[in-house]
Structure formats: structure tokens, C-alpha cells
Amino acid sequence: MNRLFVFTLTILLLFMTGAAYAEELIKVRLCEVVHSIFYVPQYIAFNLGYFEDEKLNVELSTAWGGDKAATALITNACDIALIGPETTIYIYKQGAENYLVNFAQLTNRAGSFLLARKPMPDFTWEDVRGKVIVGNRPGGAPQMVLEWVLKRHGIIPQKDVKIITNLDFTANAGAFSGGLGDFVQLFEPSASRLESEKVGYVVASLGASADPVPYTVYIARKKYIEENPEIIQKFTNAIYRAQKWVYSHSIDEITNTIQSFFPDTDPELLYSVVKRYLEQDTWAHNPILTKEVFDHWQDIVIEAGVLDEKAPYEVLVNTIFAKKAVEMIQ
Template sequence: MTIKSKYNLIFILIIILFFIIVYLCKINTNNQHNLIKINEVTRSIFYAPQYVAIELGYFEDEGINVELMTSNGSDQAMSSIISGSSDIALVGPETAVYIYQKGKKNYPVIFASLTKRDGHFLVGKEKKEDFNWENLNGKCVISNRKGSLPYMLFLYITYIKKIKPKIIDNISLDSAPTAYISGAGDYINLLEPSATSIKNKTNSNILKSLSSETKDIPYTVYSCTSEYFNSNKKTISKFVRAINKAQFWIEKNNSETIANSIKGHFPHDNLENITLFVEKYKENGVWNQEVEIGKKSIDFLKEVMINARELENGTDINKIFKNSSDINEGN
């Protein structure tokens, strides 16, 4: 090979390398552009449709890349979207209501609902067959923090059951199981898989599913800031479609199939237990069949918050709830 031929070959290789680099940069730019950072309030089987959407590629089908983070409480997850470290938060709706009430300009909006019932289970040391709501009178129940939707719904249940337990409401979400193990309460409200884990560790029993005690409510929702919503309606529309597909898939498949699809998100639980947890939630009807939030469920949210004295009667919170027509506006 002549010197000239060598130079020509090197030149061609440089050109090829240049186009490869440009192509890879373009892919990376597109991936970053379509990246959605989700911050979930906690990790639970309760949020199975979200994990299904990830594992079955429904987000990818919509051209979305998802980065999932987990907080310990709605406050932390909501703070992440306010600060811009996350795009979307999976939280209780009350956190958006509280910020809206403060008159923040870039207040959070709610554009989809993942769950429609309380996913907590009441755990206690008595036998399940001996359980009666009146047993809670005067007893200590570890609930979620004061002002959270799980706390307010449990308070609502005590109101309609006409019982007066002592509700412990100052223990953080991640510390509550340890507090119960150490003897801080007679009962505790927990999501799965925590409920079964604590049941086994403390010789307790799962006494009641709280989902059967109230009406439909936007219990766990997807929220983002007003600015993000107004600037990313096409992306949000794709996000909603992916979650809708997952909800429909869960409705049509059995618990073991669902458990198999999400087991990677729960490395400390075996398939048998995950299947059991999924079956519980399917039986209790906690998952929405569509993400749209209806007026009746919003009205019940208001009723629950007013009962807990966290919302003044007559306060209009409808502005923070966005439906499909709001999302598709301008698309």
C-alpha cells in the first residue's frame, strides 16, 4: 500500500468515526429529551400498574425513557418536582392541594390516578375472627403522618364507625414498622409487602383491608408542576397512554402473571408472596381501569379533607385536576 493510499484510508476512517460519534450523540440527545424522572412516594405492590408499564415496555412504545426514584413520603416526592430534580411524582393528592392553597404560582397539577382505594391493611395481634372495629376504642393505632391522605381516610373510617382509638401520627413512613415491632402501638396500618412482613415478624395478623371501608377516591396520583404540564402536554399524553395500557393489562391477566412481570422491583420477596399481594389488591379493587379522575371521587376527597379539618368547606380544588381534554389541548 502506498503512502497516499494509507492517508486516504485514514481519512475515510476518520470520516466514518465522525459520523458514528454524531449518530451516538443524536441518540443520546433524543433519549435525554424523552427522559421522564418519576419519584414515587414509596415502593409497594400497590403501584403494580406503574411497574407493569415499565417492564412490558409500554413507556418505550410511546418513545419515553423512564428513570424511577423512590422517596419516603409524599412530601419528599412532591418537593422533588418543585425543585426540578424530578418531572413527575406518584403521590397522594393532598400534597398538591396544600401547595395550591398556599397560592404558589407554579402549583402542582394532577393529571392521572393510579389507585382509587386505600391500599393499607390494619395489622394487630388479635385473631382475625375476633376482630371488631369497636376493639380499637382507646387503643393505639400507628397511622401515617397527620395531614396525609392515609391518615385522613383512617380518621374518616373512625368517624363513620363511631370509634375513638388513639392515633399515632408523628412517625415517619419508613420508621413506622420498626416502631410497631418495638411495641409503640397496638395496631398499625401498612401497605404490602410491609403488612405481611410485619405480620410474620411480630406474630400479628392482617385484620382488615381499609379499601372496603370507603368510596372511590383519587388515592395515589401522578402530579407535576403547572409549568411542566403546560410545556410537555404531548409527553404527558404519551405517559398517560402507557399507564392506561398497563391498567388494562392488569385487568385482563391473573395475579401470577402480573407478579412475574413486576418481581424485579421486589428483590426481597419471593414470587409466591408477590402473587399473594397482587391477588389481595385485585380482589379489593384498588386499581383504576383508566387514569381519568371523576367528579365524584374529587368530591369525596374534599369530604375526607374537610372532615380532617385540612380543607375549608367551599374551597374549590378542581383547578388542580386535569383531564384528557386539558392534556390534549393544543396538541
């Protein structure tokens, strides 16, 4: 009887301790634009407990589209979104009062790759002239970067090369496998998967071919940041710790740490993807989004014909939290 009493009391105490611990964590709803290995530091922050260390209970959801992630933010369906900074520009230009603000940069380069139907070890961008590329939707970050790179190499989109832009990016790999196009622009792990199937071969990295850009950034509503500065600081601290961890650990360690977020991805494939991204310095080394990089991104958006003039950096970018994280965390 005494043993039963002690056992019951122990279980009750454990339950109460766990409940108390859960209650002291602050809930944060995070929405990522897509679920991708491209966002390695974010998953590191989850699996190494960096958010919990900051007393945050971060609930992750995936929007599967930039417009959907932005809508989730605007309608208060999430608190923070991982999305391209061009979204903040578009919404600000529309005159929104509670516009979106960039506060922490995650990726430092574009994350897509160009694949051909056969190995091309001596590939140059001139090789796409007169060909067909399966690209992405107009105005989206992947398509804007592709067009920027093509123009830098003297190739005029839709004149010197045809680009198919009416497919959802999730359909590109299947369309290319089915015979559409001479080249295709893909993110990982789709690029490595087609290589393993000997259907396509990576011939160029859009990230390596373009200058550093703030491809994906953590964003929140202006009022949310103003009303919850401690949460934003804690969140940024966790991301910065993850960024530092990524660049101080091996590919094997990174792969093993994020494997749970990609249970259906073969470990060898995951390793190759992480290796490819790490070697091209894909992830930002700290969360500070500089004016130089933000303005360069606006140059790309303007050249794509989506934006007439630049939006003010001082309004759409808040570096207070990122700078404080870098200062505090050694």
C-alpha cells in the same frame, strides 16, 4: 484481517444504532412518593416497555415522603410525581403561581391495612374502642383515611381510641413488633411480612372499608403540562395500557412481571400482596380523575381539619390527556 474489520464495523454499527435509539427517546424524570407494590401498574408500564413504545425514557426515583416528592416537583428536580392529590390542594391554597396539577389517577383505593396481635376473624371496628393504634403522621393520607373510617363507625379518634402519630411510617412495623400498640396501620409488603412472621394479623383493609378515593395520582407543574402536552399524553397512554393489562392478566403474570422491581421480596409474599390488592380493586381501571372522586377526597381532608374549604376541581385536575388515552387505546 477482514474478519476483524467486519467484527469491528458490526460493533460500531450496533453502538451507533443504540445511541441513535437512545437519542430519540424523550427523557422524563418521574418521582414516586415511596417504592411500593401498591403501584403495580407503574412497574408494569416499565417492564412491558410501554414507556419506550411512546418514545419516552422515564427515569424513576423515590422520594420517601409526600413533602419530599412535592418539593422535587416545585424545585424542578423531577418532571412528574406520583403522590396524593391533597398535595396539589395545599400548594394551590398557598397561592403558588406555578401550582401542581393532577392529570392521571393510578390507585382507586387506600392501600393500607389494620393488623392486630392475634387473628380476629370476626373483627369489627368497634373492637378498637379503648385500644391503641400505631398510626401515621397527622395530615397524611393514611392517617386521614384511618380517621375517616373510624368516624364512619362511630369511633372518635384520640377519644375512643388512642392513635400514635409521631412515628415515620417506615418505623411502624418495627415499633409494633417491639410491643407498641394493640393495632397497627401498615402498607404492603409490611403487613404480609408480619403475618408470615406471626407477629401481626390483618383484620381490616382501609381500602375496602372506605369509599373509592384517588389515593395516588400523577402530578406535574402547571407550566410543564402547558409546555409539554405531548409528553404528558404519551406518559398517560403508557399508564392506561398498564392499567388495562393488570385487569386482564393473572396474579402469577402480574407477580412475575414486577418481580425485578422488588428483588428482595420473596415471590410467594409478592404473590400474596398482589392478590390482596387485586381482589379489593385497588388500581384505577383508567386514569380519569373524576370530580365526584376528587371532591370526596377533599371531604376527607376537610374532616381531618387540614383544609377549610374545597379547591376548584377545574383548576387542579386536567382530564384531557386521560380521556384522550381512553378514547385512543382500545
